[in-house]
Amino acid sequence: MKGTIGNYGEAFDRNLGDGSPLKIERGLNKLWSQGGLQYAPPIR
Numbered sequence: 001m002k003g004t005i006g007n008y009g010e011a012f013d014r015n016l017g018d019g020s021p022l023k024i025e026r027g028l029n030k031l032w033s034q035g036g037l038q039y040a041p042p043i044r
Contacts, residue, residue, distance in 0.1 A: 008038075 005011060009026075016024045030036025 006014070012026060012029065013019045016022050017026060026036065028037045030038065032039040
């Protein structure tokens with residue numbers, strides 16, 4: 001890696017998704033607003 005890792009979506013795409021030979025869809029690993037299960041509660 002070149003020092004920058006990126007967010008979860010970028011890391012997933014690079015290692016498992018469209019940017020990799022595996023081409024796995026994110027499925028339930030998508031954000032909740034996109035039909036997945038990942039949700040980050042607001043920090044107060």
